[in-house]
Amino acid sequence: MDWSRFSFEYEFQLHRLLGEVVTVEANKEAALNLVLPPEWKQQLDKLNRVRAVYGTTALEGNPLSEAEVSHQMDIVEAANGSKSPEAANKEQQQIRNSAIAQNWVKQRFSLPSPPITVQDILAMHRMVTEHSDTKNNIPGSFRTFSVQVGSPEMGGVHVGAPHAELPTIMEDYIAFINSKEIVEGEHPVTRALLAHFFLVTIHPFGDGNGRVSRLVEAAILFQGDYNVHGFYGLSNYFYRNEATYKSALQKCRYRQPFLLQEFMQFGITGFAEELKGINNFIKTKLNRVVYRSMLVRAFNRRAGERRRVLNQREYYLLDFLITQTEPTDPFSSNPSKRIPLAELIESQYIKGAYRKVTPRTFRRELIRLEESGFIKFTFEDSIKDYIVELDFNAIGKY
Numbered sequence: 001m002d003w004s005r006f007s008f009e010y011e012f013q014l015h016r017l018l019g020e021v022v023t024v025e026a027n028k029e030a031a032l033n034l035v036l037p038p039e040w041k042q043q044l045d046k047l048n049r050v051r052a053v054y055g056t057t058a059l060e061g062n063p064l065s066e067a068e069v070s071h072q073m074d075i076v077e078a079a080n081g082s083k084s085p086e087a088a089n090k091e092q093q094q095i096r097n098s099a100i101a102q103n104w105v106k107q108r109f110s111l112p113s114p115p116i117t118v119q120d121i122l123a124m125h126r127m128v129t130e131h132s133d134t135k136n137n138i139p140g141s142f143r144t145f146s147v148q149v150g151s152p153e154m155g156g157v158h159v160g161a162p163h164a165e166l167p168t169i170m171e172d173y174i175a176f177i178n179s180k181e182i183v184e185g186e187h188p189v190t191r192a193l194l195a196h197f198f199l200v201t202i203h204p205f206g207d208g209n210g211r212v213s214r215l216v217e218a219a220i221l222f223q224g225d226y227n228v229h230g231f232y233g234l235s236n237y238f239y240r241n242e243a244t245y246k247s248a249l250q251k252c253r254y255r256q257p258f259l260l261q262e263f264m265q266f267g268i269t270g271f272a273e274e275l276k277g278i279n280n281f282i283k284t285k286l287n288r289v290v291y292r293s294m295l296v297r298a299f300n301r302r303a304g305e306r307r308r309v310l311n312q313r314e315y316y317l318l319d320f321l322i323t324q325t326e327p328t329d330p331f332s333s334n335p336s337k338r339i340p341l342a343e344l345i346e347s348q349y350i351k352g353a354y355r356k357v358t359p360r361t362f363r364r365e366l367i368r369l370e371e372s373g374f375i376k377f378t379f380e381d382s383i384k385d386y387i388v389e390l391d392f393n394a395i396g397k398y
Contacts, residue, residue, distance in 0.1 A: 001201075001253055003162055006169075008176040008198060009257035012264045014190075020268045021187055027275035028226065031282060040285055044278070047330060048233075049073065053098045055235035056214050059242060062091050073099040093132040098211060101127035105215055109222045115178040116219060118170050121199070124215045129208040137206030142166040147203055155250030160203030169202055177220075188224030192217040193267040197260060201253060214238070237270035277331030284335045287392045288322055295319060298374075298398040309372070309398065313353060314365050318374055318390075320349050325390050341377070341386040373397055 036044070054069040064072070072095040075086060088096060101124055108120065126140030136145070147160040161169050176182065177195045186194065196217040203209050218233035238245040248263045295318055298309040310318070324347075325337040344350060345362075354362045366388075369375045376391045 001159055002256075003159070003165075005256055006161070007256065008172065010194065010197075010260045011257050012190075012260040014187075016261065017190070017264060017268055020265075020272045021189070023272040024189060024268065024275060027272065027279050031275065031278050034282055036282065040282070044281060046070075047281075048278075049099070049102060051236040052218070052233040053095060053102060053235075055237070055239035056211050056233070057094050057098055058239045059210055059235070059245075060094070060208075062094050064091050064095060068092075069095050072096050076100060076103075090132050094128075097128045097130060097132055101211075101215055102218075105219045105222065106227075109219045111223065111225060113223060116174065116195075116216065116223075118174050120219075121170070121174075121204075121212060121216060124212050125205050125208055128211045128215070129205075133207040135207070137208065142170070142204050143206040145206070147206070149203060149209075150246070150250055155247040156254075158201070158203070158250060158253060160201075166202070166204050170204055173198055173202060188221065188226060189268050189271050190264060192220040192224070193264055194260075195220055196267075197249065197252065197258070197263055200249065201258075234267065234270055234274065237274050241266070241270070276333075280333050280335075281330050284327060284330065284332075287335050287395070288326075290395050291390065291392060292319065292322055294395050294398050301398070310374075311365075314369060314374075316353060317350075317365070318369065320353075321375065321388070321390055335392060336389045338378075338380075338387045338389050340380070340383060341388055344388055 050066060050070045050073060053073060054064075054066045057064070057069070072088075072092050076096050076099045104127060105124070109116075122140045129137055129139040133139070137143070143160075143163050143166070145163055147163075148157050149160065150156055150158045176198070177191065182191055182194065196213045199216055200209055200213040205212065214233060214235045218235075221227065221233065244266060248266045252258055252260050252263045295310065295315055299312070299315045301309045303309045321339075324339060324344075327334060327337050350362070366375070370377055373391055373394045376389050377386045378389070379385075380387050
């Protein structure tokens, strides 16, 4: 890339992204039009924040698991702005730093708030690299040396902007992303992706460039009111598609004006996918609440003189299955975890609940629940067993 010819000129065809833009807006409105209980909102916000921190640090090689990321974020939250009470190694400190920066972005860019500045970006960099990324890096300061990043496997090697010109280039960058042409002429998601692309292309810091660029992207989405039920960003999607993410960035730098179609397509498709996951989370929660209420109605409804729609044992079995079939991934489009029949039979609950009746009674009640539409069975050839799932269509029957 020839930095002597650099400008903030780019090309992409918006009409080729309209389908994804429509999906983004539809999923955003669907999520925001629902009034959620406080505990759901808190859970959704926490899940989103953990996924964002996990994704953005994992992209930089941090090996900590999502569970450990959540634990380190809890430590930051418990410290409530004071120095963390526990010592931390480099990897743990990176997580804590990202959590602190994330909280700062949420406060700084809540509406109404002024446009992003160079000082904001320097503050983000200081927060994400302080006490953890010290090699060839000064937290909160532009680099003072040349840099090359990337690899042939990821599409090539990229040379960052000349370090002597960074103060001027970064002022131009801020003027560009805050310009009337970009703010009013671009969709908020494409504006956020543009800010991400150009910042990571300039590569103004010794370390933490990716994390800062993804924070800037999240800040613009937040300021554009795309913080769907909590903090939101694309870091987890980028991590799950790391090779595509890094190669798309590099391919778009091959010529100027920058041809950004591939990166924009990738990013906005990911945003639509992530928002769909938010709606899956809400749908799963609602389905289970309504299904449980339906069980109460079915238990209290008579199917004849001597029988209810559900007897007590069947009622408690279905209540047990509501908990046991909770999806492992709360953002999955599958609303019910699938349980092998053999695993269900061997569960401690079933052994206790059906200890006074014969196995034939248990099988008969399972079959009746399937025939009544409360559950469904499918045969899984790979394990040679039936799979048990809740059937949420029962909500409309009872």
